[in-house]
Amino acid sequence: MAVAGSPLGSSGLPETARQQWTIFAAALSQDGMMRVSRNGGRSYPKRFRQRVTAAHPHQPATISVYNPEAGTGQLLVLDFDVPKAKESRAFDPVAQVHTDAADCAALITRCGGRYIADVSPAGGRHLYVLWANPMPWEELYLLTLALQRRYPRTLDITPHSTPHGQIRPPGSRYKSVNGHSPGFQELSIPLEDALAALTQPNDAHVWSLLQQDLTAELNHAAPTRHAPAADALTDDDTAGWKNAPRDNANESWLPREGGRSPLRPDLAEIAVTGIYDPTRYTAGTGTAGHAVRQTILNSLAARGWRLSEVRQLMQDGTWPGLTSFFDRYPASSRDSALARDWKNAVDYVLQQESVRNSDTRVSNPHPPVPRAVQVVRTGPLWALNVKTPEQRSLPCRSTSPPLHHLDPYQQIRVWWNAVLLAEHDPQRTRDWGRAGTSIRLVLRALGAAAQMSGMMTVEFGVRCLSLMTGLHYDTVADILRILRDEDDAFLERIETRRGERGDLYLLQIPDQYREMALWQRWRAGNIQALHPVFRLLGGGTTALVYESLTTAPTSRNDLIRMAALSPSTVSEALAALLHYGLAERTAQGWIRGPEDLDILADFLGATLLVEELRDIYREHRRQWHDWLANRLTVTEIVEATPSNGQIPVEPAWHERSTTAQEPTAPSPPLAADDDLQRLADEGVPAWLDEPPSDDHLPAYIPERDPNWEDIWRKEVERGTNPLTKLTTRRTAASAVTKKVHRVG
Structure with missing residues (x-):
């Protein structure tokens, strides 16, 4: 069946369909592949999968919505389906599909986005939204779930439900009805607009605005912890105002499921005319005019309006009545008065029980991505404020300064998004090699430690x-060295040799994943370190597979991709989890089992094993603290020794006692001699002569000492150097060592 108004080619195919297929099929396919149906569009088997060709296949064909190998995609497909509208008992299914598709297209346009739209001969409609960067398929799937909640009667999310989703592109032949195809998918917008959407994909700003508009719906699809903007007012003691999410203009806003709703008719009339009944509104301590304008703003806040939208309608003359209520203020103060009243309106709405139980309940996607974060900053040292007992600032040489528009918990969430992206980056995992699983466990431990401290700095030993x-502490030290030595590292060690405290690390977001990590929604829940039970159930690989399981059925292939592990490793982990009730297999896929991890750890003895290790590490810490307490530095030696007394030699680590020694009688004073000469006569100190090893810790020697510098200056002025003995002895020992190595 030819499309009306489309001339037929030599093969009987409409030129419009041929042209649209040639332009859009290969451009929209996420992996360059298509599936051709051999039964008139009833099914599209994988065995008929082939490369997308410029030539029209003449049969119903679909393209890939995602790249199944990478589990990512740049295409958001919205399928408004007529059969689904019929199932929802719509009065006119085709009209309902047209209405919902038009409303969704207006939503995309309002957010500054571009889209491609087509229509089928049966009345179904598709919207294609291209993005500048590929995103994990779960992110696009969550967005389609949110849109389905807004358009539940017509939107079919099947194309996005798996990484292998398919869709018929513009120009594709429609499926056969009664043995004959009624036509083709045709563009429903001008070709110029479709080409503009194809060549100019949507950026992070559009993604942010779209997620903001769907905040309430996204909270049902994947609840997230609200994180207020960093520059929110701090002098306000109203909890509701602090918890309100922020819109793109950084103003408080209460999102409403389904989008904003119109103002109540009687209040809309007052907003236009400015005429009201003073007896209907309680003035309280203010005037009736103040009460009625606050009532209007309260209603607007509860109905999902934003302050910028209210301000726009007041400025363009749509609501002159509402504008007149602010005439009592000077022109320079009216906007601040409006902002103050809007703050009170949001606070009032949040405090109402009926509103807290409605769809305007507070939720928040991550704050919008500012355009400036796309620029990689490389510059000099910047100051990092470390919340330690000393309350000091440390210099950091990270290539990316912190995200000042986010609080520490938000920054940790963005860092965690970057870690998940790195785990699915083939180049990064190839560089990690066989240590990849251990590195992933250490990164999770660092993230959990950061959440415990509420800072991007970690000082856990x-x-x-x-x-x-679940790794040996020597292995952990090796992993930390690998992580901080990477070119685009997740860690920066900003302070070491801190005595009783561990090295201070800064969690940083690699520039490679920075923009994408800000695009993604924050994962719900805490970052979990390895549970003790997995020490006895296969280690880190089993824990990573368990982490990927949820209450929603997941296929084995999806688990392989989500856990970023080999198929055999995932199979072994699932067998162990199934045996101990931590996983269950259903007809739709794998889900988490009912067994409790803590109870299972107690039953298997993993809890006792960790307690024994904790006791051993406590003893290590006690011995280390004793050694620190008995250690003598060069400064202490010089200050405690008379000018003509014997300078003691600091004992080696294995010669030191962990307990304080009894004081002994002082040695008889020697003849007056030069301090440096006497030190040279004592020979090489034990701590300098011993080769470094894991069990022999070098003593801490200050980099500068005024007393020693003064002695050295005097000797240089005399033209002598009593330390020549030391230098000669060490040079000779080094030469002997090199000769032995050459002989060996």
Whole structure:
């Protein structure tokens, strides 16, 4: 059946369909593949999968919505289906599809986005929204779930429900009805607009605005913890105002499921005319005019309006009545008065029980991505404020300064998004090699530690991280060295040799994943370190598979991709989880089992094992603290020794006692001699002569000492150097060592 107004080619195919297929099929396909149906569009088997060709296949064909190998996609497909409208008992299914598709297209346009739209011969409609960067399929799937909640009667989310989703593109032949195809998918917008949407994909700003408009719906699809903007007012003691999410203009806003709703008719009339009945409104301590304008703003806040939208209608003359209520203020103060009243309106709505139980309940996607974060900053040192007992600032050389528009918990969430992106980055995992699983466990422990402290800085020791990862503390130290030595690293060590406290690390977001990590929604729940039970159930790989399981059925292939592990490893982990009730297999896929991790850990003895390790590490810490307490520095030696007394040699680590020694009688004073000469006569100190090893810790020697510098200056002025003995002895020892190595 030819499309009306489309001339037929030599093969009987409409030129419009041929042209649209040639332009859009290959451009929209996310992996360059298509599936051709051999039964008139009833099914599209994988065995008929082939490369997208410029030539029209003449049969119903679909293209891939995602790249199934990478699990990502740049295409958001919205399928408004007539059969689904019939199932929902719509009075006119085709008209309902047209209405919902038009409303969704207006939503995309309002957010500054572009789209491609087509229509089928049966009345179904597709909207295609291209993005500048590929995103994980779960992010696009969550967005379609939110849109389905707004358009429940017509929107079919099947194309986005799996990484193997398919869709018929513009120009594709429609499925056969009674043995004959009624036509083709045709563009429903001008070709110029469709080409503009194809060549100019939507950016992060459009994504942010779209997620903001769907905040209430997204909260049902994947609840997230609200994180207020960093520059929110701090002098307000109203909890509701602090918890209100922010719109793109950084103003408080209460999102409403289904979008904003119109103002109540009687209040809309007052907003236009400015005429009201003073007896209907309680003035309280103010005037009736103040009460009625506050009532209008309260209603607007509860109905999902934003302050910028209210301000626009007041400025363009749509609501002159509402504008007149602010005439009592000077022109320069009217906008601040409006902002103050809007703040009170949001606070009032949040405090109402009926509103707290409605669809305007507070929820929040991550704040919008500012355009400036797309620029990679490389510059000099910047100051990092570290909330330690000393309350000091440390210099950091990270290539990306912190995200000042986010609080620490939000920054941790963005860092966690970057970690998940790195785990699915083939180049990064190839560089990690066989240590990849251990690195992923250490990153999870660092994220959990950051959440415990509420800062992007972590000062947990290797033994503490060992308890959180199931790895030996020497392995943890090696992993930390690997992570901080990467070119675009997740860690920066900003302070070391801190005595009783561990090294200080800064969690940083690699520039490679920075923009995409800000695009993605924050994952719900806390970052979990390795549970003790997995020490006895296969280690980190089993924990990673368990982490990927939810209450929603997931296929084995999807688990392989989500856990970023090999098929055999996932199969072994699922067998162990199934045996101990931590996983269950259903007809639709794998889900988490009912067994409790803590109870299972107690039953298998994993809890006792961790307690024993904790006791061992406590003893290590006690010995370390004793050694620190008995250690003598060069400064202490010089200050405690008379000018003509013997300078003691600091004992080696294995010669030190962990307990304080009894004081002994002082040695008899020697003949007066030069301090440096006497030190040279004592020979090489034990701590300098011993080769470094894991069990022999070098003593801490200050980099500068005024007393020693003064002695050195005097000797240089005399033209002598009593330390020549030391230098000669060390040079000779080094030469002997090199000769032995050459002989060996």
